[in-house]
Amino acid sequence: MSLAPERLDRFARHIVLPELGGAGQVALSQAHVILIGCGGIGSPALQYLAGAGVGQLTLIDSDEVDLTNLQRQTIFTEGDVGRAKAAAAADWVGRFDGAITVRAMSARLGSANADQLLAGANLVLDGCDNFATRLAVSDACVQLGIPLTSAALGRFQGQVANFAGHLEGQSCYRCFVGDAFDAEDCDTCAADGVLGAMAGWVGTFAAMHAVRVLVQGQAALGDPQWGKLHLLDGFTPELRTMRIVKDPECRACSAA
Template identity: 40%
Template sequence: MKPAIFELSPNDAYERQRNGALLVDVREDGERAAGMAEGSIGVSRSRLETDTAAWLPDPAAEILLICAAGARSLQCAGVLQGLGYEHVYSVNGGTKAWQTAGLPMTESTADADFLERYSRHLRLPEMGLDGQRKLAAARVALIGAGGLGSPAALYLAAAGIGTIRLIDDDVVDRSNLQRQVVHRDADVGAPKVESACRTLHALNPHVAIDAQRTRLSAANVERLLAGHDVVIDGSDNFSTRYLLNDACVRLGVPMVYGAVQGFDGQVSVFWPAHEGGSCYRCLFPEPPSPEFAPSCSEAGVLGVLPGVIGLLQATEAVKLILGIGESLSGTLLRFDALGMRFDRLRLERDPVCPRCGEGVKQADYMDLPATCAAH
């Protein structure tokens, strides 16, 4: 029969620590930034369980495990016990109880607002303190404060992206409010970038919103996009989308594409500099003739659909900044809201693509007729 795992009160654990027991904080790195039980060593539960001998070379040593509230340390103690460690204990109530008992703690290495605001990020092994600081240092250019840009901007700001350059020349119309959730009824008639700034700063005052009330053009596209880690395409016309693509190819910046119409949406990452990646012109070499492009005012869209696609775009941007997971580079993800289905299509780089093809010289940017951009 497997022996029970003993739980110790913080005071008992402290006395054992003073008498030579090893205290191990198994929280994630980001959580430990708020301070640790003094004298403890920090190693996340997953790392400790993966490479136990490197951290705990003596199975006969007295080991005390502590986490946030006691659950993870108790589970980890069970794993170590199964590996042959003979004297493993869990601190009941974790670091919270340790602090409540007035026992010594190390100083916090980050400010309280940061630690509380991003606490759920800091608990993720893939994110942690270093990942959150990467987000804080990142620069994202978001083109369009409309249906796609609204949810993307809200979640990027909430996630703690350091600087968001918001590019849009339009004003808020009452018909926008059904899907452009960054704006309010009181904002009707106001420039979209100003309305969005107010909402985003109210959500997260620590994020810098660089509002650019202008339309992207051949004359300004490279200047506006240079120096950013990711570009998000929330545009609604082909002229802007092709300019974005061409500038991102030249700058080597990933472009997170999204499009919606009716009940259908799609999203991808166009990044030919990435292995297996392609650009928007590999899929659509040239824009359609104006007569085949629907009028922006006539092309209806389910109000919640841009929310789905915009959030997928924000997710891709965060993953690209952190360098985690598998991006949609080289893949077109299609969403059917009526059937609630996702389909994935593999995209191949076109060797004769007019923009990123082999041996193609970078051409000058060109302003195209501003026809509506339905996918």
């Protein structure tokens, strides 16, 4: 597959990068990414996935835009308040790049429907706000053989990691948090607060991590860093990395 002349112009700054090049850009144009959550993490992540030329995007979010979101969810405006986030986010993609195929799903993802909703993706980027959904997404990704970019955010801290629990020897998100968090109660931005710019850092970092995976085998952008959890501290500031090893007793990936 080759890129149309106007696409070559649009992505010229990517194509001249030896670590990405034309082959990497074509790989991005053929990729299908499913984004879980169009909020604080999903909003900037979506902007840079679309900016990178990812060819197909599915946006899953059951929430509506609220005035309090605008401090950090940069794809929305005051005119979007009250609208379904997935639909408003899809409209943003359409205005930004009409060549991208985008689908909005105003649905709540859980263990009962995760396999169905995530099937067919090349990568899932999860920026949701509760452990129950995160674990349902992770378990489905292991079952379906889909790489997962997981990102979390709170106050001045963030976490980003790529997981491939379906691959031999690689950990999954459940190896990281275990079985104790299959519940919907967790800390929230409403209760604890979050710096808006911190959401941008975590979301764009997650988009960069997703691109690493999507161009694997087609570009020399770097290794996908499976199982490396990057801890972003915006208060200090600093960035630290720790490795999440595969749990031999993990009920999601131990047999993978």
